[in-house]
Amino acid sequence: MLIFEQSRSGRKATAQSPAAAADLSGLPEAFIRKEKPALPEVSELQAIRHYTNLSRKNFSIDTQFYPLGSCTMKYNPRGALAAATLPGILNRHPLAPESHSQGFLSCMYELQEMLKDVTGMKGVSLTPMAGAQGEFAGVAMIRAYHQARNDDARTEILVPSAAHGTNPATAVMCGFKVREVPVNSDGDVDVDALKTLVGPQTAGIMMTNPSTCGVFERQIEEIAQVIHDVGGLLYYDGANLNAILGKVKPGDMGFDVMHMNLHKTFATPHGGGGPGAGPVAVGERLLPYLPTPIVGKEGSDDAPSYRWLTDKDIPETIGNLSAFMGNAGILIRAYVYAVMLGKGGMHRVGEYATLNANYMAKQLEKAGFQLAYPDRRATHEFIITLSKQTKDYGVNAMDVAKRLLDYNLHAPTTYFPLLVPECHLIEPTETESKEAMDEYIAAMASILKEAETDADMVRGAPYTQPVKRLDDVKAARELDLAWKA
Amino acid sequence: MLIFEQSRSGRKATAQSPAAAADLSGLPEAFIRKEKPALPEVSELQAIRHYTNLSRKNFSIDTQFYPLGSCTMKYNPRGALAAATLPGILNRHPLAPESHSQGFLSCMYELQEMLKDVTGMKGVSLTPMAGAQGEFAGVAMIRAYHQARNDDARTEILVPSAAHGTNPATAVMCGFKVREVPVNSDGDVDVDALKTLVGPQTAGIMMTNPSTCGVFERQIEEIAQVIHDVGGLLYYDGANLNAILGKVKPGDMGFDVMHMNLHKTFATPHGGGGPGAGPVAVGERLLPYLPTPIVGKEGSDDAPSYRWLTDKDIPETIGNLSAFMGNAGILIRAYVYAVMLGKGGMHRVGEYATLNANYMAKQLEKAGFQLAYPDRRATHEFIITLSKQTKDYGVNAMDVAKRLLDYNLHAPTTYFPLLVPECHLIEPTETESKEAMDEYIAAMASILKEAETDADMVRGAPYTQPVKRLDDVKAARELDLAWKA
Amino acid sequence: MPFIPHTEQDVQEMLETIGVSSIEDLFDEIPPQLRAGELTQVPEALSEMDMMRRMRERAAQDDGALCFIGAGAYEHHIPAAVWDVATRGEFMTAYTPYQAEASQGTLQLIYEYQSMMATLMAMDVSNASLYDGASGLAEAVLMAVRANRKSKSRKILVPGTVHPSYRSALEAIVEAQNIEIVEVEWDQQSGTTLLDALGPFTGEDITGMVIAQPNFFGQLEDVNALTDWAHAQKALVIGLVNPMAMAVLEAPGNWGEKGADIAVGDGQPLGVPMASGGPYYGFMCCTSAIVRQMPGRLIGRTVDLDGKPGYALTLQAREQHIRRSKATSNICTNQGLAVTASTIYMSMQGPDGLANTAGACYQNTQALVEKLTSIEGVEKAFSGHNFHEVALTLPAKASAVLEKLAEREVLGGFDLGLSYSSLENTVLVCVTETKTDSDLEVYKLALADVLTELNG
């Protein structure tokens, strides 16, 4: 039942707004709203009951194993929530004077420094509000770099075929043409093909490493050489940074610019699809173009003072991408996470994420599933392909994913990357226990049996959720996007 | 699965305790624990996931209509939680000096004053930690009163047969004998019988008004007269205060002492069975015996200062009933509730609680259910008896209660009061909407149909809960109260 | 090992299963020269207790002043219930509802959000939200360019009364798209956009026009006239509004003869804390006619195999994960949790509560204006009407006054001189329903005191 269907005219959560209507007679009639918005009119209890019960219709990290590949669904420490909701942090106005911001600014400055360290980069701007905005900022900086050198012929961005959809979409938003680079059957980029694609038109390449194939791109140094040799720059999509956190720094691989998904690698909550944060980090060459604002430090280490750096300090900046400084509350959570992990914990993230993925890959292979890259080490995630099951039993990757829900397990990412047919991209993350993974492996083995003996049942899954499979075609054809009284 | 079954030796929620074991070598071996307690060893995520999922196996006010009679399951404002968890309140040590306690003490003083006003009493002590401890304090004061007058013959406490079980249990804890007073078929006390039971042995009477029969005791003034005439005192069990809040004051009915259940009338959360708070209020005669501590006010209204009153101020006090001042955090919530209700809201509680109960009673009667007291007004709660259904279909009060769970509605109180056979005691409270009640009424009508057509099905209910009906006999016979490795 | 559950035994068993002897072996495909050394800028781990103590100390440093700054972020009362429910693990730690059957909570909630936002803006449809108001404005401009196919100019008019940071974010985001952003001059007397200023553009091919209500100065624009003018040029109208104000001010869908085509703005006032600037969310509504050009997620109501109503992501074919380089935007999330809070907030306010809250903001602002203008030399900078922000001209440089006010724990507003060189003696002051009479008095006394100090 929708909240609107519980609405009754005149009902109100009385304690939550001024009791009396204000005197608006000072305002001319022309400005005044004539018809009330049809917002629900419910009691406080009704609102709480409704939304509490809605929440119970979700799977989440806090309630289920959620190995959604490429999304890094790791534990979101509650301590980070507690810190981010301290009144002095939660209620700070974004334009509060620096005299009333030193506590906040010191956290942001330290976060910048830590992110520089783990990425091996020279400068960081925290402002992008999501990974995709970080990508935008990064490619916009590449554009600004070439423009500043009057290198106007660089109109192309290269993107491996396995890339996240945001990569080509971002390149287009930044005014570039996109050229796809093929990927070999072992998951690595086809370097020979790459060489034929580069030239004076090459502005840069956008890559993820480990790639979305769940393997580490072994020729990364050669690729960097190829791109740099023709005058292009390398963009690192930080979506998979969790795989190598503490083990390899993108700056050391030759990347010039990157973004991080703090809601992945730094464990800030995914929130049902945002908000996240997508800071950008750059090497020397792109420092002048970082988006604003950035936090600067002045004074001695004993008595530091912090201030905003703006376009007055960074005149060649690509500019500001939001009204203020971005998703500060998410950045605070990421800062807290980094502080609680510390140096040692940071080194272990990539190690245990990798251990978990390789363990699951091996066990699923033993259980009869086919790995997409059986000869490669898994990184923090890996891919199985259900082509055989699709062919043999008519049970495809989506059917198995839906059936997992009946086992109280969230499905992995399905049908991505596009180049692997009928695939599951599985990412357990380092915070999951062996038992949780064993339960998943057992469920997959059980579903495989079900597929053999009762394929129809599997195809009809799920059966235990608030709804059965939904009619997506109807949703798109008969668009119903808003409730009407 | 139990949390213990997820435990693995050496696993730890590392961020939550000092990393290193302390040096205890200064302590002699004899004091040191030899064998570790078998507490679970789990990760932070495992703990959160486990307990989050456990919570999802509960019905609660926040998720379901919960018309448990005599328990006043009304909305627990989240604002009260927010206030009670402000750091200055949550972290205050109970023995903090008064110089560091004025904020807290001012709230407690104002709560005392408000409770005096709504009860029509002369003094309040907030210290009892639950209704039953409030009862204990009240009867102990009655005892102290008679003792102080050397009136040693008063060994009996009268209790109507409809009373809560705590009433006789409390009287016994205070050293009294209990005599039951019969209740008429209209739910009122049999005053003629009462007259035959009183005498110089009568220490007092414990009553609820409205009674547990869900009706207002109309002869209360005559009863007060009878008891007072023989030198006894009247105890008011505040369990049903919600019915008359703002409409009738127990002090005006002739009661000398009472407790309140703040977790009922003042909307503090029930917490899965406590903590609550059970302040006591007294008339003039019992003022010297109030349990300590109490908050006193000094200085002018413009510049008040507050301090603890202890046995130095109240030398005849029955003493302290807890280590400190009782359930302060609950008292803060009750204070906040009273402040948000205000004078006007306080008057409306009893009105709308009564409106809701009478509406439900009438509708259930129309739906074919038999009211226990059809000729009486319902108060904030009312009773139906399912004797007919038990006889006709073999579907008893418990079966119907269990079946309600399948309709996603919490069952009412069953088999209480004891004097009405196969009864449901139903208390909707003022915070429930007409639609919530209509849903319940419809469910009851539907269950009635089911009883007629498929009694076995109803007797097997519930079917939709985490477990089916449990084997209580086995639970008691083969006691398993603690997990063993 | 914070947040890592592995025991030594777990690790051994897992390594055996994999068939390697150490975790290190799992990194054998990585060229050894790429392996990172020790981190130097990440200190040793703090326990949660030590971390909280540090954060409490830092938070306290910034806390305690009375805040009269608005300028795009607004201090409103947020019912305790809102975030209590929004931070339930099932909302907070879920991801994008790709598995619709296991995400009906989030999906239905967003459908309700879309419904609320559409009715609040008096528009047909809403998306599931964008990052924030400023980037949302940029997306609205890109959308207008896509949607207004008849216009070839890719020219967007943006009044100078639009939030300066929104304008610069807009420039930064659409920079590479070959779009011409044309600033429309504002009237110094009224602090609004006059039809006169649009004269030069009449009859031109204009793709779209942004109209802010209230505008950055808190002033009310003549939205009806501006909308009708823009429509007369066949431009699409993008209404940029404060959603709280829309409880009492006419909503974009009802502006002029035909109503705005797109409504956009920052949802922060609806239950989202100021939190140093984010996370907020950008809302975006539009007419049905152009919904397929809308960026961002959309949730639609549909039915399941049994015909039971359910909710799902829809029109995903517009999005980057399907369309890749041909997507309407590179955006691949919404601001789910902020929207969750806003939806609960709106449900607890209802139409009357929201109107009362907005009305209290208006009333309190007028009360402060009255108090402050009683001080010699303090005047309203503009004629006309305002909502809950007001530009006040001071007898001193705004920057100096604000600094001195801050020393007195009053954050007195935004220095308009930072964005408008003609306004260096002008502050933009905001008063919401959170301020009491005595707060206003505190401001007045502090300001009088500061002005005396500065001007002798």
Add this chain to the structure above:
Amino acid sequence: MPFIPHTEQDVQEMLETIGVSSIEDLFDEIPPQLRAGELTQVPEALSEMDMMRRMRERAAQDDGALCFIGAGAYEHHIPAAVWDVATRGEFMTAYTPYQAEASQGTLQLIYEYQSMMATLMAMDVSNASLYDGASGLAEAVLMAVRANRKSKSRKILVPGTVHPSYRSALEAIVEAQNIEIVEVEWDQQSGTTLLDALGPFTGEDITGMVIAQPNFFGQLEDVNALTDWAHAQKALVIGLVNPMAMAVLEAPGNWGEKGADIAVGDGQPLGVPMASGGPYYGFMCCTSAIVRQMPGRLIGRTVDLDGKPGYALTLQAREQHIRRSKATSNICTNQGLAVTASTIYMSMQGPDGLANTAGACYQNTQALVEKLTSIEGVEKAFSGHNFHEVALTLPAKASAVLEKLAEREVLGGFDLGLSYSSLENTVLVCVTETKTDSDLEVYKLALADVLTELNG
């Protein structure tokens, strides 16, 4: 109408159904002379916003000092997750699990709590909790009297080293039960209970004896010897302990040859905030032999109709709602929510975490003792060993010193002179894991300063 959902139309429809014309009519059975007039001490309603503002101001009044008071309530770090989960609506707003099928969450949690508490105390069983430690002690004494059927004396030995407020609450609660509470003298040198002091009682009919560990002075009692002595008198032993300390100190179940019969105490140190004194909870464990004499709720594991494990209230026949005047106690609730928090707390500490936390308390206390006793005239009041509280003798009246320390925002401890006339120069100081070296230094400097001021 705060929290009342009724619209005017709802009310009319409901009144019509009932067949009356006004709500007032529903009160027609109440004698008119009893009807209350207007309330005079309840002010007009505040909105949540105004209420929160008031409460923030009042909370701030009491906030900010460094707290070294223990004396029965202890400041420990509570993981953020604990109350985040415990205050989920399903835990916080449920009631007593009377409908077991719809309360398996609370029931299983309490079963786990009972299991944790039993292992922590090294006892067979635990109940679901009582109100607090002090009233729990009274219930333990009543239980001992019921359980020790062979003893006719109803005499309970209670050392003077037991918390004074616990002793007075015990007196108040068992007052009418014809039980003789006999105070055992304590040794002024060691601050503990010596076997010597028990000499006079040897051979007498003693029903039970209370043994505190650590005792009120923070000193460690020779629990093994005391337990064995009591058992030799056929008395039941009630161990009164700080549960946090039991992570490192020997638990009651292992005291002496046979172990204590009952363990009781306050559960507050295990994840429950100090909150001005409550709600806390009293835990109670005992041997299997006497479980049927245990007061309070018990949750048992059983099976459902399908044989699936489930949890239910059990042995309810002991309780007041069944037994009425013959119940073991009048108690009819536990402290469910506090126990919920404690269970989550213990699960996140585990045996090692809890031991490390307890150990840090011990270590920090020793460090403070070292610091403070370096001040002229400050000395440990007692020989022997202590856990995380320590009695320090000062060269001035404790009350005066504490007052001056409080002016310096240091809450320096509990004035033992309030409860022990011989100790008016002695403070009881507590240090937990929450204190840093610099906190200890702050205390030391403040104390030195105060003593200089007081003693010239």
